[in-house]
Amino acid sequence: MSDVTSDVTVVARDTKLVTKQLPAADIMGESPLHHADLASIAEHGPKEGGVHFHERKLMGLLTLRCLPSLEQQEMIKSLLGVALPMQPLTSVTTNESSMGNVSVRWVSPDEWLIIVEADKACGIESHFHDKLMGHFSLVNISGGTTIFDVSGDDVVEMLKKSTPVDLHASEFPVGKVVSTVFAKSGAMICRLADDKFELVVRRSFADYLWLWIQDASREYGLVVKA
Amino acid sequence: MFHIYCPHCCEYREEEEFHASGQAHISRPLDPDACTDKEWGEFMYFRANPRGIHHELWVHGAGCRKYFNITRHTQTYEILEVYKVGEKPSIVANEAK
Numbered sequence: 001m002s003d004v005t006s007d008v009t010v011v012a013r014d015t016k017l018v019t020k021q022l023p024a025a026d027i028m029g030e031s032p033l034h035h036a037d038l039a040s041i042a043e044h045g046p047k048e049g050g051v052h053f054h055e056r057k058l059m060g061l062l063t064l065r066c067l068p069s070l071e072q073q074e075m076i077k078s079l080l081g082v083a084l085p086m087q088p089l090t091s092v093t094t095n096e097s098s099m100g101n102v103s104v105r106w107v108s109p110d111e112w113l114i115i116v117e118a119d120k121a122c123g124i125e126s127h128f129h130d131k132l133m134g135h136f137s138l139v140n141i142s143g144g145t146t147i148f149d150v151s152g153d154d155v156v157e158m159l160k161k162s163t164p165v166d167l168h169a170s171e172f173p174v175g176k177v178v179s180t181v182f183a184k185s186g187a188m189i190c191r192l193a194d195d196k197f198e199l200v201v202r203r204s205f206a207d208y209l210w211l212w213i214q215d216a217s218r219e220y221g222l223v224v225k226a
Numbered sequence: 227m228f229h230i231y232c233p234h235c236c237e238y239r240e241e242e243e244f245h246a247s248g249q250a251h252i253s254r255p256l257d258p259d260a261c262t263d264k265e266w267g268e269f270m271y272f273r274a275n276p277r278g279i280h281h282e283l284w285v286h287g288a289g290c291r292k293y294f295n296i297t298r299h300t301q302t303y304e305i306l307e308v309y310k311v312g313e314k315p316s317i318v319a320n321e322a323k
């Protein structure tokens with residue numbers, strides 16, 4: 001093993017080892033859709049259509065599990081720069097955090113998904129283990145997931161083919177987030193704007209879902225954004 | 227297709243997102259070593275199969291992944307109530323048969 005150079009930095013802490021899960025300078029980070037060469041499709045493919053697709057790749061995603069006390073909620077708020085959304089199916093986003101752009105999605109009564117820039121994930125994890133007292137778990141799941149941003153005039157029509165969730169604006173306002181079935185796989189769907197949704201999907205299903213979205217978007221025209 | 231209210235997500239979702247996990251309110255014997263084979267076998271394998279009101283454990287597998295209970299009528303399939311684990315059902319079968 002001695003001749004293998006590791007691209008993983010381990011930050012030693014008193015109680016917990018936090019791994020900096022970032023590619024080293026000489027190793028290119030590849031998203032699950034690397035093989036699809038979305039940049040070329042964006043450059044040479046259609047420029048107009050009812051559905052727009054963009055892979056927000058290589059983000060930092062962290063799963064927080066806890067039943068937070070008021071003290072823990074306060075500490076989490078100071079660490080993330082934004083309070084945990086305690087109401088079911090709600091989300092918060094801030095760009096005023098010291099951690100940059102931070103999004104937090106309610107997943108279940110004791111689970112949240114934190115989305116940050118990739119280079120912030122390790123810092124957040126370290127801060128949580130240094131500062132947050134009590135029972136909790138924070139796991140970096142960046143490597144197991146990717147994010148699709150889908151938008152456009154016909155995006156709701158495309159999503160309707162893929163999930164049984166009611167996407168009407170009266171039932172699914174901006175900011176709402178659900179975990180649900182999506183094209184026989186699963187996805188966490190968050191409405192970012194009237195005509196823009198974020199899909200957090202499993203790495204192993206990313207290619208299948210990319211193929212699915214191409215097919216479901218065919219009648220509206222699919223525009224890939226770099 | 228059922229339209230099931232998840233008491234954790236606090237809204238109705240399609241049945242596709244859920245899984246039934248069998249009869250609710252089955253308590254594990256506190257001291258398994260002290261059980262007779264009959265007692266353990268009944269805990270392990272024997273389940274009620276009523277015609278009428280039935281309390282079932284369900285899981286919101288594709289959603290919040292939490293378990294909860296449903297009181298369902300096995301003849302009409304009607305879901306009479308939904309309640310969290312640890313709570314008692316308000317609708318129960320009439321004991322007198």
Ligand SMILES: [Zn+2]
Binds near residue numbers: 234236286289290291
């Ligand atoms: Zn639920």
